[in-house]
Amino acid sequence: MPEENGTVVLRFIDEVINGGRLDLVNELVRTDYVEHDPVFGMPPDREGLKRTVAALHAAFPDLRSAVEDLIEAEDKVIYRGKLRGTNEGELLGMEPTGACFEVTEIHINRFLDGKIVEHWGLVDEMGVMEQLGGGPP
Numbered sequence: 001m002p003e004e005n006g007t008v009v010l011r012f013i014d015e016v017i018n019g020g021r022l023d024l025v026n027e028l029v030r031t032d033y034v035e036h037d038p039v040f041g042m043p044p045d046r047e048g049l050k051r052t053v054a055a056l057h058a059a060f061p062d063l064r065s066a067v068e069d070l071i072e073a074e075d076k077v078i079y080r081g082k083l084r085g086t087n088e089g090e091l092l093g094m095e096p097t098g099a100c101f102e103v104t105e106i107h108i109n110r111f112l113d114g115k116i117v118e119h120w121g122l123v124d125e126m127g128v129m130e131q132l133g134g135g136p137p
Helices: 002-017 022-028 046-059 125-132
Strands: 029-035 064-073 076-086 100-112 115-123
Touching: 002 022, 002 064, 002 076, 002 100, 002 115, 022 029, 022 046, 029 046, 100 125
Parallel strands: 029 115
Antiparallel strands: 064 076, 076 100, 100 115
16 A cells, blocks of 8 residues: 555665665565665665665764655655765775765665565765765755
């Protein structure tokens, strides 16, 4: 049911993205998961998702995603939110800057049998780099 799918997405954001609980990925995400927008050169699968979250938490220990809109439609959950953090660890070979960022993010998660099976996402990566001091002004 879509209502249950929305609850899974909110739990994923709260406990995995915000809390860094990689142990919950297997519970919330299917083994045949496909990431359509992989970052950091990670594989587009469930293990790549775990590695991505771990890399983000290493670079931004206070990483937080705040949902501003959530739409449930059939087998998909779409949300728009704000992603923020402080760069206290290495990111893509760059030394930490201590700078904070806050950007908009939009995500689409498709569900199968109550678990996330596909993800498409758009995060303002250029905005992150600019705010950290590594991109154009």
